Amino acid sequence: MHSVVISGTGLYQPPHTISNAELVESFNRYVELQNAQHAAAIAAGEREPLTPSSVEFIEKASGIKQRYVIDKAGVLDPTRMYPRFEERADDQLSLMAEIAVDAGAKALAAAGKKPEDVDLVICSAANMQRAYPAMAVEIQQALGCGGYGYDMNVACSSATFALEQAYNAVRSGASKCVLIVNPEITSAHLEWKDRDCHFIFGDVCTAIVVERADLATSADQWEILGSKAATQFSNNIRNNFGFLNKAEDSDPDARDKTFRQEGRKVFKEVVPLAAAHIEAHLASLNFEPTAVRRYWLHQANLGMNQLVIKKLVGGEAGSDVAPLILDEFANTASAGSIIAFHRHHGDLAAGDLGVICSFGAGYSIGSVIVRKRA
Numbered sequence: 001m002h003s004v005v006i007s008g009t010g011l012y013q014p015p016h017t018i019s020n021a022e023l024v025e026s027f028n029r030y031v032e033l034q035n036a037q038h039a040a041a042i043a044a045g046e047r048e049p050l051t052p053s054s055v056e057f058i059e060k061a062s063g064i065k066q067r068y069v070i071d072k073a074g075v076l077d078p079t080r081m082y083p084r085f086e087e088r089a090d091d092q093l094s095l096m097a098e099i100a101v102d103a104g105a106k107a108l109a110a111a112g113k114k115p116e117d118v119d120l121v122i123c124s125a126a127n128m129q130r131a132y133p134a135m136a137v138e139i140q141q142a143l144g145c146g147g148y149g150y151d152m153n154v155a156c157s158s159a160t161f162a163l164e165q166a167y168n169a170v171r172s173g174a175s176k177c178v179l180i181v182n183p184e185i186t187s188a189h190l191e192w193k194d195r196d197c198h199f200i201f202g203d204v205c206t207a208i209v210v211e212r213a214d215l216a217t218s219a220d221q222w223e224i225l226g227s228k229a230a231t232q233f234s235n236n237i238r239n240n241f242g243f244l245n246k247a248e249d250s251d252p253d254a255r256d257k258t259f260r261q262e263g264r265k266v267f268k269e270v271v272p273l274a275a276a277h278i279e280a281h282l283a284s285l286n287f288e289p290t291a292v293r294r295y296w297l298h299q300a301n302l303g304m305n306q307l308v309i310k311k312l313v314g315g316e317a318g319s320d321v322a323p324l325i326l327d328e329f330a331n332t333a334s335a336g337s338i339i340a341f342h343r344h345h346g347d348l349a350a351g352d353l354g355v356i357c358s359f360g361a362g363y364s365i366g367s368v369i370v371r372k373r374a
Contacts, residue, residue, distance in 0.1 A: 003213035004170045006163075006222040006370060008111025009342040012103040012183075012205035016072035020055045020065055020199065023076070027198055028052040030078040051195055058199040063302025067202030067330035069187045070095070081192040096129040097138045099205040100181040104143055107207035112217045113177060118209075119147030120169060120178040124162035126155045126333040126360075127189050131243060139181055147175070155237070156298060156360020157229070158182060158334035159206065163356070163368045164227040166210040177211040184333045189239060191258040200300075201259070202330035206338040213373075220346070222354070222370040228281040229366045232273065236262040237361035261361075267304055274298075274359040275311035281367045282355070289313055292321075293352040296344065298359050299326040299336030334358060350374035 031050040041047035058064060069075055074084035085095060093101070100123060108115060121143075123136035128151055136149030154161045159182045166178035186201035213223060240256040251257075279289055289312040297305045302324065309317045323344035325336070332339060337358050345354065350372050357367040 001171050002173060004167050004210060004224045005213045005216050005373065006208060006224065007211055007216045007218040007220070008107045008109070008113070008209040009338065010103040010106030010108070010110060010207035011339060011342050012099045012106075014068040014070045014203045016069050017066050018069055018072055018075065020058045023199055024053050024055055024058070026076040026078055026081075027192070027195070030081055030193060033078055053195050053198065062199065063324070063326055064199055064330045065327045067199075068204060070099075070185060070203045071187070075187060075192055083187045085188075093142055094129055094135070094138060096125075096135055096183045096185060097142055099185075100135070100139045100183040100207070101142045103183070103205040103207035104139065104179055104181050107179065107209050108143075110218065110220070111209035111211070113209060113211070115144040116146050117177045118143075118145035118179045120166070120175045121145050121147070121149035122152060122162045122165060122178065122180045123149065123183065124152045124154070124158035124180060124334060125183050126153065126158060126186065128153065129185075135183070136181075143179075145179060154231075154334075154360075154364045154366070155362055156300065156333045156336070157358040157362065157364035157366040159208070159338050160227070160334075160356060160358040160366025160368055161229050161364070163208065163210065163224075164229050164366060166208075167224050167227050167368070170210055170212055176215060177209065180208040180210065182206045182335045182338060184335045186331070186333050189241070189259050191255065191260065194255075194260070196263065197259060197261065200331045202332050204329060204332040204335050204339065206335040206342060208338060221373040222345070223373050225369045225371055226281065226285050227366070227368045228277065228284075230277055230364070232363045234269070234361075234363045236265045236269070267301065270359050270363060271304055271307045271311070273363060274357065274365055275308050277365045278308075278312060278355060278357055278367050281369060285369060287353065287369070291353055292355050293348055294320075294344070294354045295322045296337045296340040296354065296356045297322055298357060299324070299329065299340060300331045300360070302326060333360070348372050
């Protein structure tokens with residue numbers, strides 16, 4: 001078995017930001033238009049009026065202050081309320097591949113690797129742009145990587161589950177260098193018209209290079225000591241959009257065809273699951289949670305992350321222990337914990353222990369324990 005390291009990461013950051021104030025202004029205009037359109041039904045008691053949103057509500061509920069998006073105008077148009085992307089011809093690079101190539105090239109540069117050094121590309125994200133051909137194969141070709149590629153989806157745990165697959169492939173000798181890309185165009189599956197969730201997601205793409213330690217040349221290497229994945233079925237986070245919709249004659253614009261969740265249930269159930277998962281994983285390697293220098297957690301909700309850390313370390317812990325990127329990026333599905341790692345690991349010293357962990361729909365929980373190499 002080979003020793004395995006993370007030797008480089010990359011980040012694609014979309015060109016547009018939407019502040020909470022901008023989002024609330026657009027949403028409340030949509031509410032006004034809808035309530036005016038259905039005024040008679042509302043007056044007759046046949047329909048409930050929509051409730052406006054507010055900056056205070058968003059920040060108290062989530063800790064989110066802004067988000068990055070690939071298209072801003074469509075999202076903020078109160079007569080549209082979702083992004084507007086131009087359809088591309090089959091011989092053009094797809095949108096998801098485009099942002100993955102950007103992040104992937106940056107990760108390869110950080111690792112000091114050439115595309116031809118890569119023998120496996122994993123495209124792992126909460127949603128794929130199409131059914132086939134695999135996004136990973138298009139990204140592999142666009143970058144000029146060798147080997148093969150495949151797609152995988154475990155919702156918000158897609159990146160950590162991909163890390164487990166990469167770790168096992170390299171450790172076993174099946175691969176020497178793996179590129180993971182996490183293109184999350186979450187703006188396209190968010191229901192921007194729903195007050196309870198219209199503020200949650202943002203677009204981004206992360207990339208990670210995982211390779212054999214004896215072949216790594218990067219000055220910044222993190223040895224993977226172990227990975228652990230777990231799933232437990234739940235309907236509390238769900239999206240029913242899929243290829244069977246047409247055969248079912250279902251409404252493509254129905255509420256269940258975009259992201260929806262039972263937020264309170266998710267919070268109550270996932271926090272103890274995630275804390276117990278991390279604690280058990282650390283124990284299997286003879287580490288205590290307090291021995292971890294930094295936790296790079298899934299970025300879905302500020303209160304959720306604070307409570308997970310409190311359960312692990314037995315008290316309050318600040319951003320130095322569990323850095324937050326949620327306020328700037330919002331929830332970026334599988335990419336959140338990787339952004340946190342990408343942005344907040346450069347100050348740690350050789351020998352420092354860290355945990356990358358995600359938790360999301362499924363329920364799915366993935367953790368990767370890493371140690372800074374000298």
